[in-house]
Amino acid sequence: MLQIKNLNKSYGPNKALSQIDLDVPKGVIFGLLGPNGAGKTTLIRIINQIIEGDSGEIYLNNEVLNPSHISKIGYLPEERGLYKKMKVWDQLIYFARLKGLSHSEAKAKINYWLEKLEISSWKEKKIEDLSKGMAQKVQFISTVIHEPPLLILDEPFSGFDPVNAELIKNEILELKETGTTVILSTHRMESVELLCDQVAMINRSKKILDGTIRQVKKSFRPEVYCVTLGDLKQLIPQEWIAKEDEDNYTFTLPLSGKSPNELLSELMQYGEVKQFKEVVPTMEEIFIHQVKNNQNG
Template sequence: MLSIHSIVKQYAGHRALDDVSLEVESGKIFGLLGPNGAGKTSLIRIINQITAPDSGEVYFKGERLNQSHIERIGYLPEERGLYKKMEIGEQMIYLARLKGLTRAEASKRLRFWFEKLGMETWWKKKIEELSKGMQQKAQFVATVLHEPDLIILDEPFSGFDPVNADLIKNEILELNRKGATILFSTHRMESVEELCDSIALIHKSHKILDGRVKHIRNSYKAETYLVEYNGEKLFFDGSQPFRIISETNNEDDIHVIKIKLNGASANDILHYLLPKTRINMLQEVIPTMNEIFIEKVKHIA
């Protein structure tokens, strides 16, 4: 869907992007991650043709990015940009017509979305009359109303309460199931775990990590397991074929130990512990994307 090759973007005294390349697969959800000031928004603005790169190329569905592609892209910016004093219904239709829809088709689709998201009474309201979360909802509808092939969402959950954040998350998944490719920038690592097929991490203008979420998490495994057991507390004298990293227990005589394999296997853990206690759970520790994010950024000066 989207191929980004060796993008460089320089502002006065600051290089926002330095030789950044990405591949966003068609029909997938791609997370663009990075601390504030990393270069994420600069890249998104280039994809939307708001600014141009100093060097490098962007391809959309195999064609070099050009003005004709604007109608096939939906963009929800982090800085929301609806007209505060214009009626929401007319504003949505106006924005949809800029993306190539007729007034009749835009009105039909808008009524569908207003009903779906509980916005039926908003048609004559003005943006300034809405809460921040309600404004976000309206902006989301404006982003997807023309049914774009690529939907770019910059911090889409910002300002939402948990109920509406979950509502928009489900709508993103539904749009993806219907064929839309989603690119979103976020600081919410739990969103990455729930939604993304692949990610790229940008830090200080460079891409420092990318790939499928599952593969990345598995590549950061450290042969560590959690074991939960019942009964009397076990004592380890160092003869066991693994190393105990930590131990916790509660009042119900349920104990949790964190184990480093040290060349052993999960079967070795079971073989050693089963004659001694009742095991409730054996689980490999796989780092979260948030832990990986912090680890990668922390070690880059």
């Protein structure tokens, strides 16, 4: 769906993006990760043709990115942009018409989405009278109303309570099921774990990580296992630093060059193995590790 080759952008002497290469396949949810100031917002603005890169190439559906593609992208910015004095209905009609829908198409789609997000009773309310979460729902509808094949969501869960965050999460998954490609920029790593098929991380203007969630986690496996032993036949070594609970002993052990089966066989000599589970890092742990590791890069 989206291919970026050797993209560079500077603001004066400051590098915002340095030799960025990305491939976003069709029909996936692609996580764009990185700390504040990493370059994510600059990249998103270039894709949306709000600003231009200094050099590099961007292709959408194998075509060089051009103004005709704007109608094929839905963009939910982190800084929301609704007109506070307008009513919800008028606001959505305005955005839908801007995005090329006829008046009758706009009315039908707006009614569909208002009902879907359970906010039909708000249509005559002014934006300034809505809570932040309510306004977020209106902004989300304005982003997806024209059914763009590429959706860019920047912190889409900001301002939502857990119930409405779950609602929006399910809508994003449903859009993916219908073939929409989603670029998700967020600091909520639990959302990345739940939603994303692939991720890329940018830090200090450079891409420092790229791949499927499975590939990324696999590359950061520490080869450590969490073990619980019970019914001990002999005392376990003190250096295993086990936590005792009702005659069960839980601790972590590195493979240290052994295969998992070899380690398991060794453990069985000490007692009944009640748990033998590989310790897999979370995306949050990987995020923190990579950012810290690249501070001096």
